[in-house]
């Protein structure tokens with residue numbers, strides 16, 4: 001099976017007055033095309049791991065390969081290209097920009113990327129994704145004037161616009177009620193099925209974690225358990 005993530009001996013130490021060892025030698029391999037959950041208590045290292053996988057942060061030690069690319073030693077310019085072309089990010093708070101419409105927010109990663117797709121291709125992709133995500137009616141609206149669930153679905157659409165190999169989601173439903181949580185999680189699985197996109201979801205929610213292909217449990221910066229759910 002094709003690996004989309006290979007992590008070897010990953011150590012992350014946040015230096016400060018007191019150093020914090022956030023990750024203590026993580027080894028992990030993820031197969032392409034599945035939905036994974038990273039599960040664990042607050043402070044166990046989930047966000048740290050996700051940020052390093054996405055090239056948002058650098059490890060202190062170890063090796064990270066994502067989608068056949070060794071990102072361990074990429075400089076900041078190449079890391080920015082990696083993030084923009086290979087990874088989709090979804091956070092607990094959507095980080096849509098209030099001054100732009102939902103449509104403009106969604107196409108921003110494609111605009112930053114430039115060149116790869118024509119404007120009409122990008123527009124067609126928004127229409128296709130907006131249909132799946134049920135946000136067609138709000139594309140012309142501004143983020144402050146739509147519901148929380150709609151905003152999060154718009155953020156998912158933005159994460160998918162550049163056709164990433166992998167989507168990294170940090171507590172994507174942490175800010176949603178149970179109804180919208182179900183909608184968002186169902187959409188991850190739908191997109192995974194339709195597009196084959198790999199998802200890594202950081203969550204406290206045991207229900208969500210149990211629905212995933214694997215539940216990877218972190219404690220104090222170490223993987224303590226991996227549960228295969230299929």
Ligand SMILES: Nc1ncnc2c1ncn2[C@@H]1O[C@H](COP(=O)(O)OP(=O)(O)OP(=O)(O)O)[C@@H](O)[C@H]1O
Nearest residue numbers: 014020021022040041042043044045046047048049
């Ligand atoms: N920028 C930082 N500087 C110093 N220490 C940090 C920093 N970010 C995280 N840490 C520490 O690293 C450890 C892991 O933090 P991390 O944010 O990865 O946990 P988490 O599992 O995502 O927690 P939560 O569920 O609360 O989001 C914690 O002890 C935290 O205090």
Ligand SMILES: [Mg+2]
Nearest residue numbers: 046047048170
């Ligand atoms: Mg976190």
